[in-house]
Amino acid sequence: MDDREALFDSLAAHHWAVSDTLVPSPLYESLYHACRQEWDAGHFREARIGRQHSDSLRIEIRGDSICWMTPENAGMEADDFLAWADTLRQDLNREFYAGLNSAEFHFARYSEGRGYKKHLDQHHQNTQRRLSLVLYLNRQWNDTDGGELCLYSPDNDAAEILRILPKPGRLVVFRSDIIPHEVLPCVQPRWSLTGWFRSDHVPD
Numbered sequence: 001m002d003d004r005e006a007l008f009d010s011l012a013a014h015h016w017a018v019s020d021t022l023v024p025s026p027l028y029e030s031l032y033h034a035c036r037q038e039w040d041a042g043h044f045r046e047a048r049i050g051r052q053h054s055d056s057l058r059i060e061i062r063g064d065s066i067c068w069m070t071p072e073n074a075g076m077e078a079d080d081f082l083a084w085a086d087t088l089r090q091d092l093n094r095e096f097y098a099g100l101n102s103a104e105f106h107f108a109r110y111s112e113g114r115g116y117k118k119h120l121d122q123h124h125q126n127t128q129r130r131l132s133l134v135l136y137l138n139r140q141w142n143d144t145d146g147g148e149l150c151l152y153s154p155d156n157d158a159a160e161i162l163r164i165l166p167k168p169g170r171l172v173v174f175r176s177d178i179i180p181h182e183v184l185p186c187v188q189p190r191w192s193l194t195g196w197f198r199s200d201h202v203p204d
């Protein structure tokens with residue numbers, strides 16, 4: 001079975017999947033450099049929770065700083081990644097008839113001691129986010145560095161089903177609407193690229 005089929009099988013069976021081999025190392029390594037460049041240029045902002053008018057800064061709930069990938073800051077690395085992600089999106093559509101028609105991504109950095117409390121990525125008022133993707137950009141990560149992503153059962157959000165270390169180049173994909181998840185506090189800065197495949201309404 002190839003890596004992509006393994007990902008689809010896990011998504012079909014569990015609504016989540018983890019792969020250490022799907023994203024080629026030159027791609028995630030160059031994304032790490034792009035991410036560091038954005039950080040050094042001061043382009044990250046403390047992330048907020050909620051949507052639009054009710055957005056608020058609550059670092060005890062959500063502790064990361066983020067930088068959206070936009071056409072302005074999209075260098076070659078971002079272009080390569082977006083092309084790679086688009087192929088994955090189309091394959092997912094073929095496999096699951098998922099109607100995923102757009103994508104959005106941001107770099108994220110959690111400082112030491114920060115995490116993100118248990119949540120769902122799909123907001124009640126806004127159901128366009130269908131699949132969550134997280135690609136870890138850390139150069140190296142030890143078992144004692146914390147910062148694990150914990151996934152909880154869709155049927156019981158007190159039941160932990162998986163704890164994932166943010167190892168270099170590891171990709172995690174899960175259903176945005178039903179998989180509660182949490183980022184445990186990390187002991188060194190934690191870098192990632194996070195995004196969503198969406199089903200946006202297309203006017204007739």
Ligand SMILES: O=C(O)CCC(=O)C(=O)O
Binds near residue numbers: 108121134192
């Ligand atoms: O970085 C992670 O492991 C997950 C981040 C997350 O849950 C989010 O940004 O919504």
Ligand SMILES: [Fe+2]
Binds near residue numbers: 119120121132
């Ligand atoms: Fe999330």
